[in-house]
Amino acid sequence: MTGETWKLLQERWRHHGRVMLGIALVATLAAWACERGLEGTEHVAYDEALVRFTGGREKSQQVVVVAIDQSTLDEISQDAQLQLNFGNWPYTRTLWARVAQELKAAGARAVLFDAVMDERTADASADLGFAQVLRETGLPFYVGMVSSASAKPLARADFQASVPLMAPESAPAASPPGDESFPEAFEDAPAPATPVLTREALARALAFPASQTRGALPALPRGHHPVPPTPALVGAVSGFGLVDTEADGDGSMRRTSFAYTDGINPYVTLPVRMVADLLGAKEVTLSGRTLRLGERTWSVDADGSAALDYGGSLPERFEMVTLFAVLNDWIHRSRGEAPELPAALFRDKVVVIGGTAVGLNDIKATPFSATQPGLVKQATVVDTLLAGTFITRAPLAVDLGLTFLVALVSAVLLMTARWTPLEVAWPVALVLGLHVLTGLLLKSAHTHVRMAMPALAGVGASVAALAFNHLVANRETQFIRQAFHRFMEPKLVEQMIRSRQLPRLDGENKEITAFFSDIRGFSTFSERFKEDPRQLVRILNTYLTAVSGALLREGGCLDKYIGDAVVCLFGAPMAQQDHAVRACRGALAAKAAVDALRVDFREKGFPDVYTRIGVNSAVNFVGNFGSDQLFSYTAIGDGMNLAARLEGANKAYGSVIMIGPRTYELAKEHIEVRELDRVRVAGKTEAVTVYELLALKGQWDASTRHTVARYHEALGLYREARFAEAAAVLEAEAARSPEDGPTAKLLERCREYLASPPEKFDGVANLEK
Structure with missing residues (x-):
């Protein structure tokens, strides 16, 4: 800046x-x-940032998805033996027993089943057989449960009491009918769970600390309670957790909670239930903005929820295999054949089983896709709990x-x-x-x-x-229009307004070119009209109009009139890159207008209006230096002072238009000049070179060029204190061109120094006030 x-x-x-x-x-x-009304817009913005900045992550090393896809449904329905054994969707639990056996053999760490098993099947032996397989394999298998307004509330769980989660061994055994799928006897199978055991399995599987009040947990929909699973599975399945749909108002799944309450008991979600066991946690704590399972903690929002860091769509984020491929490997293994799936695919991995076929009605919307299988949420939560970070909202x-x-x-x-x-x-x-900003914070700080x-x-x-x-x-x-229309060409004022180049009336430092002019001997001039002042006013008005018109046509801004003196600014208030060139053209035009006026005045018997002009470019402070009563746009600074002194210095050099060094530097490609001298301004120690402006580039005659050349030759000798030689050159030129003022003035100085040599001569003249 x-x-x-x-x-x-x-x-x-x-x-x-x-x-x-x-x-x-x-x-x-x-x-x-308007925050609530912006919720839809915020969702769209969040989704776009999440997809753009957090997508494309590497696939999970913790979770593998087994998909109940359309090809699985087709393969089972087209195979007579599989159809006989497992039926149509929803399949008998015999199928899940075989899948559990295969995943156990493949080294799976645990299984999360993103569905519910809350209805008794027509074949009770299938439920009991599935339960027995889970007990025999020891595979951690977790099943979902949903809440419903039709479900009966469970009694309040007592977290302090010690109640077994398994049925007593002395309970009467079930005797399911024979089935080729389960040839084993069920004499040792435990009895189905009682309501007490069911309550303990659902509500007391994970303890909540005494400080954790039920009111601090998100509530299930009013009147909703968990639907208990099939009693035969209680005690065989490792755990149950809520798998209710958690969607925002627009139907998209962006967030999850970790535990809910129905006003009686707390219930954790299925991923929390499973991961707690994997981490060896016996207690879940939601305190402030922290979720704790055993020794592990995660940052969550104050309401006990968090946004999901999907990292991509389901196939982008997780390794996926079809359910039929797993079932087919079990068939191969049972025949003593080698499985087709890679041996390390499931080893030490959490397996999430869920539907991806459209007909299973589990297609949901996420920020990454409007048609994602619902199991993507469960897989993402599990993966994040095992090795990740949730996305939390920034504090209000x-x-x-x-x-x-x-x-x-x-x-x-x-x-x-x-x-x-x-x-x-x-x-x-x-x-x-x-x-x-939103995307970078989501990616780097997991903060929304x-x-x-x-x-x-x-x-x-x-x-x-x-x-x-x-x-x-x-x-x-x-x-601006009212203030400047008298001082500038109206078209320039309008151009300045249209281009929004409005001047800063409160002042600014700006490089401009200042023009000063004055009539020689104006006091004597005015004395002649003391008996007829009106005539003086008419003459002066005619003169000022001629000079001002020449300046305005070059884009100058009239600063002020001081009697006969004219002050004009170029480059302000309207910015002009060529302000120095414009000022030089304006000075030459003003001289030409005055020359024509002098001829007219001479014919009328009026006094001569011989005019001297000073032009200088510099950075000055420009602005309105007036009052509330009188507007006065002008400039102040050393550059303005030098311009005024150059005007007066013309008298000492016999010149008409004197310009300063910066003006020459800016306009030298467009003008013809004579270097007059090096001068030292009063109050300054540094000398500057001053020039006489003679014409626009290429517009001077041969005689003037000759005179300037001879002057420069004499000036060089003069600066070397060779006054006699310089005088000789000047005398010859003065004889040829007696009307040239600078030649005569320099010759006069040379003669003075010859008559009275200076003690210390540095070739610099002092420009007095």
């Missing part, structure tokens, strides 16, 4: 800082009030702070810059910036910072800032 830009920002902040703060505060409060204070910051930056930026391209681009850049609320506040603040700008700009435009 340049110094000028910083000064501009400070100045406008000083004038409008309270308005900017007010706009930001109102925009923040308005966005906060952070969201409000960001919202206010965005609104304030929008207001400050637009109200200080006042640049049309920025006004158009900023809202788009704001939304894109927030999108990138709201995007819709800051975006709304930023856009609202931008609109308010633009409205303020245009109201202020309209007033400024009218003021």
